[in-house]
Amino acid sequence: MEKKIRVLVAKPGLDGHDRGAKVVARALRDAGMEVIYTGLHQTAEMVVKTAIQEDVDVIGLSLLSGAHMTLFVDVTKLLKEKGMEDVLVVGGGIIPEEDESKLKKAGVAGVFGPGTHCEDIVKFIKKNVKR
Amino acid sequence: MNDIADKVLKGDPRSIAKLITLAENNDPIASDAMKIIHPKSGNAHVVGITGVMGSGKSTLIYELTREYRKKSLKVGIIAIDPTSPFSGGALLGDRIRMMELATDDGVFIRSMGTRGMLGGLTSAVYDVVEILDASGSDVILVETVGVGQAEVDVIKLADTTLVVLVPGLGDAIQTIKAGIMEIADIYVVNKADRPGLEQAVAEIESLIDIACSGKDRKTPILTTVAKQNKGIVELVSEIEDHNKYLKKTKMFDVQRRKRYEAELVEIIRKRLMNFIFDESKFKGKFEDLIDKISKKQVDPYSASDEILGKILK
Numbered sequence: 001m002e003k004k005i006r007v008l009v010a011k012p013g014l015d016g017h018d019r020g021a022k023v024v025a026r027a028l029r030d031a032g033m034e035v036i037y038t039g040l041h042q043t044a045e046m047v048v049k050t051a052i053q054e055d056v057d058v059i060g061l062s063l064l065s066g067a068h069m070t071l072f073v074d075v076t077k078l079l080k081e082k083g084m085e086d087v088l089v090v091g092g093g094i095i096p097e098e099d100e101s102k103l104k105k106a107g108v109a110g111v112f113g114p115g116t117h118c119e120d121i122v123k124f125i126k127k128n129v130k131r
Numbered sequence: 132m133n134d135i136a137d138k139v140l141k142g143d144p145r146s147i148a149k150l151i152t153l154a155e156n157n158d159p160i161a162s163d164a165m166k167i168i169h170p171k172s173g174n175a176h177v178v179g180i181t182g183v184m185g186s187g188k189s190t191l192i193y194e195l196t197r198e199y200r201k202k203s204l205k206v207g208i209i210a211i212d213p214t215s216p217f218s219g220g221a222l223l224g225d226r227i228r229m230m231e232l233a234t235d236d237g238v239f240i241r242s243m244g245t246r247g248m249l250g251g252l253t254s255a256v257y258d259v260v261e262i263l264d265a266s267g268s269d270v271i272l273v274e275t276v277g278v279g280q281a282e283v284d285v286i287k288l289a290d291t292t293l294v295v296l297v298p299g300l301g302d303a304i305q306t307i308k309a310g311i312m313e314i315a316d317i318y319v320v321n322k323a324d325r326p327g328l329e330q331a332v333a334e335i336e337s338l339i340d341i342a343c344s345g346k347d348r349k350t351p352i353l354t355t356v357a358k359q360n361k362g363i364v365e366l367v368s369e370i371e372d373h374n375k376y377l378k379k380t381k382m383f384d385v386q387r388r389k390r391y392e393a394e395l396v397e398i399i400r401k402r403l404m405n406f407i408f409d410e411s412k413f414k415g416k417f418e419d420l421i422d423k424i425s426k427k428q429v430d431p432y433s434a435s436d437e438i439l440g441k442i443l444k
Binding site for chain 1: 144145147148149151152155156214215218219220221222223224226227230233234239240241242244246
């Protein structure tokens with residue numbers, strides 16, 4: 001039997017704009033993945049604990065408030081601490097180009113801004129999922 | 132010794148989560164581990180929560196869990212949502228209503244897709260109950276998919292089954308009585324601050340009067356407003372009373388036997404189906420037979436003989 005890709009879609013931080021996260025969650029479901037959506041205002045600790053319990057292969061973070069350099073990096077740091085580097089982390093939202101390379105260095109494998117096609121995210125996940 | 136099973140028995144969250152994934156994927160590592168897990172399970176009280184879509188099952192579970200945590204009980208939560216029959220994917224959103232529990236070490240939440248199972252549960256749920264049980268959960272809350280009339284498998288799994296309804300279903304209660312209305316150990320009318328409460332309770336009562344006549348336990352009806360934490364303390368105590376009732380009347384063993392029977396049937400079904408549909412020697416044959424049925428060259432019964440004949444002989 002084919003293993004299903006499990007994805008946690010989470011919105012860390014304080015902004016309440018979850019339309020994008022929901023559209024992506026739906027697209028991933030339609031691509032045959034099991035998507036766990038946790039809702040708004042997640043802390044890095046909540047994201048990582050949920051990722052552990054749900055044993056996800058991928059974490060998708062969405063943030064539109066500009067705090068991605070802090071909050072995305074908090075998540076990847078915590079994952080590293082827990083020895084969970086095998087979880088693929090991707091992020092989306094309003095993210096300036098100059099931050100992209102910094103985020104990638106910090107362990108966010110893919111960064112998807114406005115205008116991204118959902119199928120590109122699906123392709124990226126299927127290609128890069130580590131386990 | 133089995134490494135992952137040992138870690139699960141010690142309560143290690145990552146091992147618990149990994150073993151659940153392995154069980155969901157029918158991995159042989161899981162079936163080996165379950166040999167060690169099963170004898171250590173059986174202590175947790177398993178509570179099934181079923182009911183119509185939008186009746187507030189997830190919020191109710193959140194409030195029940197907070198109440199159990201006040202009593203320092205460890206809680207395992209299994210939240211099941213439907214898998215799309217078209218894409219095979221699933222959107223599992225029950226955690227949205229349970230967010231505050233995410234950082235509590237005494238709570239383990241697992242979201243699961245139905246993965247093709249009808250009946251409101253998912254195939255690996257029996258394994259997951261045993262895993263959470265053996266890893267130290269005192270109470271396991273199982274949330275089924277939003278049900279209509281026929282999703283009643285939860286009664287075989289759970290020691291105590293809650294059926295959650297809301298006011299304003301009106302005559303709908305009459306029409307669903309044949310299905311989920313027969314399975315409750317406790318009725319919960321949630322969102323009790325909505326209009327139509329008295330009517331809803333009266334309708335359930337009239338059903339209970341018929342169903343429970345001559346029985347020594349009358350199914351209780353509780354009203355709650357989960358969002359405002361109303362009626363939760365009473366509900367927890369009613370669940371505990373039911374557990375005591377089961378143990379006092381020896382119904383507990385009967386109930387557990389039902390669960391193990393359902394589990395055994397499910398494992399046999401799963402292994403048989405995997406054997407037929409995933410084994411390479413049948414795979415081509417299967418496609419070939421469907422073609423022949425479509426072209427009316429063979430009927431479906433004779434086609435099934437061609438596959439089953441090889442196994443049943």
